[in-house]
Every structure is written in C-alpha cells, then in structure tokens.
Amino acid sequence: MKNIVAIYPGSFDPVTNGHLDLIHRGSKLFDKLIVAIAVNLDKGETLFTMKERKEMLVAMTEELDNVSIDTFEGLLVSYCIRQGANAVLRGIRAISDYEFELQMALMNRKMEPRVETVFMMPAEQYSYLSSRIVREIAKLGGPLTGLVPKMVEDRVRERIARRHISATGKHLL
Ligand code: PNS
Secondary structure, X not given: OOOOEEEEEEOOOOOOHHHHHHHHHHHHHOOEEEEEEEOOHHHOOOOOOHHHHHHHHHHHHOOOOOEEEEEEOOOHHHHHHHHXXXXXXXXXXXXXXXXXXXXXXXXXXXXXXXXXXEEEOOOHHHOOOXXXXXHHHHXXXXXXXXXXXXXXXXXXXXXXXXXXXXXXXXXOO
C-alpha cells in the first residue's frame, strides 16, 4: 500500500467554505493532508496575519485526524520534499483557473518530478467563491452567509470594522 502525503497550499486569507470542502475531499483520498499557508510576498498586504489564518484553519479542521495545518516559505516543491509529501492538492473551480494551475503544476513537475499535482473540484455552490471575493463583499457590507464559517465571518467583519475605524476614525454601521 502506498502512503500518500499531500500538501494543500494556498494563501487562505481567509479560509472559505470552498477550501474546507476541498480539505474534506482530500482527507478522504490521502493518507495525510497538510494544509500549508504560503508566505506570499507578491500578494501585498493581507487581511489576516499568518498566525490568524493558521488559527482559523486549525479550528475549522480539528475533527479531521489526518489533516494538519502548517506554514511555509520559499518554493512549494522544496517544502513538499522536506515534508516527505508526494502530492500537491489544488482546487479547480472554473476554466479560468485552469491556465494558471496548469502552468504551476507543470513548472512544479519540471522542478521536482517526484511530486504529482492532483486537481479536485469543489462542490458546485462554491465554484464562484474565493477569498478575494469574500474580502470584497465584507468591505462593502454584503452578506457572507454560506461563503465562510460563522467564526471566520465574525473575524472578517471585526477586522474590516477595525481597519475602517483606524482609517477614518468612524465606526461602520
Ligand atoms: O491561494 P493561492 O494564492 O492561489 O496559492 C498560490 C500558491 C501559494 C500555491 C503559490 O503561489 C505557491 O505555490 N507559492 C510558493 C512559491 C512557489 O513555489 N512558486 C513557484 C510556483 S510554480
């Protein structure tokens, strides 16, 4: 029997129900799944710190015995080798994701042929969901129900309200 250790990398700023759907699917397929939060210097300022993103992921996955949460810096494939992982899990929502994901998967394979990328589709209701859209809706005061868990929604709203106060001196309604 093969022991498949998979890494599910991402920014998770914040974790969404789409991410959690994929984590549940991955935990059924792989022997071990490590959700790895990337230090992504290209993305600029994040809504949550690494520590906060990790806390939310830990809380949302505590019932899954074969899932752990970690952070990494540098090349994903180097991190995979350090962890003894043989697979990378990525979610594909729509065709628009495919081009970037294909480029990343092929480049990762070129750098490290021992690591295979596995794509999974989240449930249809999450096919238009992303952390970026969650942040944007929250900033504009829209509803987040069904997009992120309640604990994450509360933390997103609290963070955005706090940023608004420090930027304007005014409370959001
Ligand atoms: O949630 P995201 O932002 O889509 O995740 C992108 C992520 C973190 C998976 C990607 O940027 C990544 O793997 N970064 C690590 C650096 C790396 O290995 N870059 C080369 C990719 S070919």
